[in-house]
Amino acid sequence: MVFSTDGEVPYKEGQSIGVVADGQDKNGKPHKLRLYSIASSALGDFGDAKTVSLCVKRLVYTNDAGEVVKGVCSNFLCDLKPGADVNITGPVGKEMLMPKDPNATIIMLATGTGIAPFRSFLWKMFFEKYEDYKFNGLAWLFLGVPTSSSLLYPEEFGKMKAKAPDNFRVDYAISREETNVAxxxxxxxxxxxxxxxxxxxxxxxxxxxxxxxGLKGMEKGIDEIMIPLASKEGSTG
Incomplete structure (x- = not known):
């Protein structure tokens, strides 16, 4: 989803913006702020620094009582019509900012819509030109999704791979369709x-x-890979 900001919400790759859904909650109060990782580079999808993009998944689930529950903000956003006004705030966050080193190795681990900040990184690396920045390192993306139909931005990543085969790697993990040798x-x-x-x-x-x-649960699985490797060489963390 692309929102026009007229350049009034400047941000950096890896930050988030807040969205407040229209209407009120069951207590008659305004809905709470919901943060979304920004999915566009600082220049935006149109290169004029006047837009911000988000990657939004509609949340719908059945609770223990058998009731269908819809996520307030995700459904609000997914039901919007083109041209609608949206209350946003921010940007916020600094934990996911890109490193300044253009020769760095950047390993990106994402599940589902967790791809958002990495799309912003990769656009800056491979789709845009800057006088003071040219990426010459390695960007390696691992993206986990349940089905191949839920892969996000595969065409864009294919173009990046074709453009910079020595600088970009992408590996998918499709949990319901693929298995390892075991x-x-x-x-x-x-x-x-x-x-x-x-x-x-x-x-x-x-x-x-x-x-x-992405999903917080991914941390445990990644630890299970890295801790034994670190232990081999006398590292503990």
Whole structure:
């Protein structure tokens, strides 16, 4: 989703913006602010620094009582018509900002819409030109999704790979459709395990940065890969 800001919401790659859904909650109060990772570079999808893009998944689930529950803000956004006004605030956040080193190795681990900040990184790296920045390092993206139909931005990533084959790698983990040689479901950590030795060599470099965005549960699986590797060389964290 692309929102026009007229340049009044300047941001950096990796930050978030807040959205307040229209209407009131069941107590008659305004809905709470919901933060979304920005999915566009600082220049925006049209290159004029006057828009901000989000990657939004409609949240609908059935609770323990058998009731269908809809996420307030995600459904508000997904039901919007082109040209509608939206209350946004921000930007906020600094934890996901890109490293300044153009020769860095940047390993990006994403599940689902957690791809958003990494799309912003990759646009800056491969789709845009700057006088003071040209990416010459390695950007390696691992993206985990349940089905191939839920893959996000595959065409864009294909163009990036064709444009910079030595600087961009992308590996998908499609959990409901793929398995490893042992027959285990292909989660993001399962895919990473196939490259664990190569990843460990990259992690030992001073200018390697690792980012994670998506389901919190992915942390445990990734720890299960990296901790044994670190232990081999006498590291504990």
């Amino acid at each position: 027959g285990e479901k292909m989660y993001i950590q399962t895919r990473m395990a196939e490259y664990k030795d190569e990843l460990w060599e990259l992690l030992k470099k001073d200018n390697t940065y690792v980012y994670m965005c």
